[in-house]
Amino acid sequence: MEKLKYERPVINKINAGVTDKFGMGHKIPIIQELEGNKISDLTNKYGSPLFVISEKKIRDKYNTAKQAFTTRYPKVQFAWSYKTNYLNAVCKVFHSEGSWAEVVSGFEYDKAIENGVDGKNIIFNGPDKSIADLTKAIKNGSYIHIDHFDELFDIIKLTETVSEKPKVAIRVNMDTGIYPKWDRFGFNYENGEAWNALNRIMLSGKLELVGLHTHIGTYIMAPEAYGVAASKLADLAINVDKKFNHKIKYIDMGGGFASDNTLKGAYLPGKDTCPSFDDYADSITNALINSNLDTQNLPTLILETGRALIDDAGDVIATVLANKRLADGRRSTIIDIGVNMLFTSFWYDHEIYPTKQTGSHSEDTTIFGPLCMNIDVVRSAIKFPLIQKNDNVVIKRVGAYNMTQWMQFITMRPKIILIDTKGESHIIRENETGQTLTAMEKTPTHLT
Ligand SMILES: *Cc1c(COP(=O)(O)O)cnc(C)c1O
Numbered sequence: 001m002e003k004l005k006y007e008r009p010v011i012n013k014i015n016a017g018v019t020d021k022f023g024m025g026h027k028i029p030i031i032q033e034l035e036g037n038k039i040s041d042l043t044n045k046y047g048s049p050l051f052v053i054s055e056k057k058i059r060d061k062y063n064t065a066k067q068a069f070t071t072r073y074p075k076v077q078f079a080w081s082y083k084t085n086y087l088n089a090v091c092k093v094f095h096s097e098g099s100w101a102e103v104v105s106g107f108e109y110d111k112a113i114e115n116g117v118d119g120k121n122i123i124f125n126g127p128d129k130s131i132a133d134l135t136k137a138i139k140n141g142s143y144i145h146i147d148h149f150d151e152l153f154d155i156i157k158l159t160e161t162v163s164e165k166p167k168v169a170i171r172v173n174m175d176t177g178i179y180p181k182w183d184r185f186g187f188n189y190e191n192g193e194a195w196n197a198l199n200r201i202m203l204s205g206k207l208e209l210v211g212l213h214t215h216i217g218t219y220i221m222a223p224e225a226y227g228v229a230a231s232k233l234a235d236l237a238i239n240v241d242k243k244f245n246h247k248i249k250y251i252d253m254g255g256g257f258a259s260d261n262t263l264k265g266a267y268l269p270g271k272d273t274c275p276s277f278d279d280y281a282d283s284i285t286n287a288l289i290n291s292n293l294d295t296q297n298l299p300t301l302i303l304e305t306g307r308a309l310i311d312d313a314g315d316v317i318a319t320v321l322a323n324k325r326l327a328d329g330r331r332s333t334i335i336d337i338g339v340n341m342l343f344t345s346f347w348y349d350h351e352i353y354p355t356k357q358t359g360s361h362s363e364d365t366t367i368f369g370p371l372c373m374n375i376d377v378v379r380s381a382i383k384f385p386l387i388q389k390n391d392n393v394v395i396k397r398v399g400a401y402n403m404t405q406w407m408q409f410i411t412m413r414p415k416i417i418l419i420d421t422k423g424e425s426h427i428i429r430e431n432e433t434g435q436t437l438t439a440m441e442k443t444p445t446h447l448t
Contacts, residue, residue, distance in 0.1 A: 007361065050317045052314070052315045059421070068281040076300070084404065103126075143168070216229050227287040257275070312397055318336050340411075354385055
């Protein structure tokens, strides 16, 4: 007979059947499968921890977002933000839905080309573009979003040696009522710098001004801010048309829509408080449609939303390494994934679920990662049932940024699988091994 597990008694106020002040019950749901795959089957096959991406959730979310915009504005184009999640399989799902690529480095640019994206469907953003990157992008007819005057002068100079006419836009930063303002990228609207850059581009005669771009921040919970930004970009477009009789082809509103994750310290869960795609679409398209943009030549509306499209589609399965009591009696659970692979646990209170029914008690628990580092806290306080060593948990909504910002540290990065729309699982990134790391190391001969 298996030895019974001792569960320390706790005194809890009885709230059975009573909802809390938010109208929510206290029962902690369990997650037994992901897209039709039993958790235990997945960990047996692929190990733990394991990142799991749902192709169906990506496609569904993308189509929800697309519909919100295409029902409100005649010309809409999405461009997948590579840095949010640049696993090839993930990018290819977005591209198969019609998404362009939005990249912010030469490495990401090459990745988009290797993923089969036509150079004419790549938007090249960011402050870091080398002369070689710019040359390649000009030759491929990609859209270069200029970040600063030094880059503008580089591109003008390149027209002496490259025969293709560069297709450019400028990134504009502005006051949208969101503080702190993101003013380190692009040209400022209020102080006239953006207008100055546009005049230089038009008067150079050497560049084709195709669009106007902004990306006002990330996890923006105020849709109105996008309306302000869209109005300011529309104003610039109208002024360019007035002064130079030149119509821009697109207005690119960037990304920054909030996902359903809950920010640390938020009073209510993200899924109850974050605006929907419809809210953002209303704000942006109202501003464009009510502006004085020429109705015969309405610019295409480009969206580079990242987080809000991919966060929900990613889960991570982890395993309990141990339970222990902290000195003050608090319960803590150590799991096999830490903050080096779950960067977003620094700013989100990620939802974490047990994968099987355990006792009826739940208790405030701190969930630690496996690192020998005090900061390795995945959830500082969560009501959790007592789960045991080797039990699994599922951490929700980890699809954005974790799989690009993660770093190898102390432990190896695990496998990532994609579950396709038929429920079949595929490895889309192998786990690291000691060999992966030592392959890059060199030992000077005197130490061998
Ligand atoms: C990161 C980034 C995005 C995506 O931002 P989200 O907040 O994830 O939607 C879009 N455009 C640019 C220029 C970016 O740097």
